[in-house]
Amino acid sequence: MRSIAIKMLFGDTAKFYGILLGLSFATLLIAQQASIFVGLMSRTYALIEETPQADLWVTDPTMQFVDDTKPMQVTALQRVRSVDGVSWAVPLFKGLLVAKLPSGSRQICDVVGVDDASLIGVPARMIKGDVSVLRKPDTIIIETRGARSRLAQPINPADPSGPKRPIEIGEELELNERRAVIGGIA
Structure with missing residues (x-):
């Protein structure tokens, strides 16, 4: 029985290579889709993983998904603080803002x-600076990838599409038409 199966498989070379190619392509697609899924899921809980101080997260009851930007009301935060056994509760906001760069271009940024x-x-x-700079008014900390890519500034201001340099500490930009000074890079 086994010998008949092997003869059928190897007997037609074109069919054999077609099956082999089909199985290889299907395996590639399965691995690719699995890696995309793992990447999306890890981005979903990244903020929670990077904030280890919190044991419990409380959100607005109307929030439907992780990137749904609905700030919690102050009264709801006070109710959480009043629960027995809760030693502390602080607000944390995640949303999207439009940043106007010194070059005049605009970028949509994730803001925490x-x-x-x-x-x-x-x-x-922190790569540059210290987190205590956030206590100063209008000061922000930016991410390294953002400083090198989306927020990068042209070396020659007359040529905005030319080579770029990373935005640095002390430079200013506007977030929703409000001044923001870069105080650190994480």
């Missing part, structure tokens, strides 16, 4: 707003 008293939710590792 943290509690200014406790600074819970700040980046765990």
